[in-house]
Amino acid sequence: MKDNGKVTIYDISKRLNVSAATVSRALNNNPKISSKTRELVFTTAKEMNYKQNRLAQALKSGKSKNVGVIVPYINRNFFSSIIRGIEEELGPHGYHVIICQTHEQMDTEMEQINTLLNTQVDGIFMSISKSTTNIDHFTKVLQEGKFLIFFDRKLDVPGVSSVVIDDFKAGYMSTAHLISQGCKRIAHFSGDLNLEIYKNRHDGYISALENHGLKPDPRYIFTTLSNVESGAAAARKMWELKEKPDAVFSASDYTALGAVQELKKQGVRIPEDFCISGFSNEPFTQYMELPMSSIDQTPLRMGQIAAQVFLEQVDSDQELSIEKKVVLSPELMVRKSSNRSLAELKVQ
């Protein structure tokens, strides 16, 4: 790339025969520099067509009015809605939002944090990747004096605020709903149970079964990845069981979609013979041949609240150790895939 011949503070300092530090301080209106010198520097800078770099300013003032958002995938409606919520809330305050995705890789996550710190963001909002086990890159953010706020997926890191949904409640609600439809052998398609969100959904499922006098059966719990293929594979395995389940609470809409496709191939009638409930309320759940019940995690609100927590912290003059933990309530969207009253209406 060719040198674009930009005027630097060194060029100004040479012209005026003062130090670069003096020029820099003068341009930043540092009162240590006499007003006469400041004026001289400003006039010369203007003459030489010097443009002060907003970033260079940020390097000094420590405020860039940029924030970073790191998500596993930008193309999940859940994450993109959270980002929209953050943008809507911060935009009027003059903040710009820059986004990175990790594709669920901890290495990438660490690099993205470095990238954002190097671009001098004032804070980072993030949902950790499934493979993240280490917290050093999070403490680094705090050490650099930047704010860090987790949403949805988090680890416990002192000094870090978080906005999450009540995943236990969501698992409980979904399972209790399936029970209310007459289902008695309810399977669970779980995510990686080392991740807090999936653990909580699982625990809510277990708790609902027990509170309704149903005995949890470990053969009915399938660990899946959040994609269609993994859901189809789990459904195939599930259908090989001697005593087949009559419902599944899936911790992912994509896995649930895979199950719907697989079970329909096998001639299973949904919801008559088998009820399915997913998680995240991805838009496709409404458009499916068989609209699918799901949990709405109110992502727009989650983003707005995360942004509000950030603004509170930025505006306060206190130390960085403020911690705020917000837990939102999930909403169950009942659709045809688990609504037997609808199925009966159709029969009549």
Added chain:
Amino acid sequence: MKDNGKVTIYDISKRLNVSAATVSRALNNNPKISSKTRELVFTTAKEMNYKQNRLAQALKSGKSKNVGVIVPYINRNFFSSIIRGIEEELGPHGYHVIICQTHEQMDTEMEQINTLLNTQVDGIFMSISKSTTNIDHFTKVLQEGKFLIFFDRKLDVPGVSSVVIDDFKAGYMSTAHLISQGCKRIAHFSGDLNLEIYKNRHDGYISALENHGLKPDPRYIFTTLSNVESGAAAARKMWELKEKPDAVFSASDYTALGAVQELKKQGVRIPEDFCISGFSNEPFTQYMELPMSSIDQTPLRMGQIAAQVFLEQVDSDQELSIEKKVVLSPELMVRKSSNRSLAELKVQ
């Protein structure tokens, strides 16, 4: 935010009683500084726990190994797949990708370009917003010595490379396909015709009609926004016509989805009475009750090629005026919404 007490080059210059410029040059291995001084600066910097900021380095070298991507919406599969293509191609070359969205607002687009330039990206990949009429913010990118590459939606700006799809061909293919299904009164749901991509899709539609001896009818062309509501509204208007169309080629999957929903409400049988073809091959088109025909724009490939064009330019020592225009070929995905042979098979 509290001062995190970071050591700066000014602190080092004070300690060594040399100018900040000397410290900076020494840290950047500038050969103008004697090796003795360089060694002294390095040792002192290490002693004082000075950490050279990657960004501050970037300010000097002009290379940050970050690139920016600006899209109208991150949550459209088309755009997120392009971003993934860029990441896949640039990752192995040590580049980090940061993403911004404009929500189709030119003001936001201008701000995002400033934000990215201020974070010292080496180049910007972008698809312009629907409301963009001005090109000053694009020429600014070039003036700052950064690369600019348009994908999909572009304006003609000298010095800017672009990777687009052959939208004329896509419009032609879609319309010719509908004609092959026996449709004779084919409507078109168009986007804003001031935008090149929508103009080309429209022109391909017109050309296919004419080449097949069908007369284009302006009453059959509806300008829509790319969302479900706008598609439903256009379908309602279309269905009020005395001589109703028997097919629609929609320039957007979302608009086509709105039409499917509206026409089904009105009791229209698809594809028997009416054929529909969309645009972008959004994932939901496969999962719909009635899988929808669409145009695949090979977005992953579009992103990869855009990234390759960038790498070629970065690696070349030539001036910035290299311009490369790549036009990719679309793929028509025929599904049930416009496939009458499938419908007939079902009847048998």
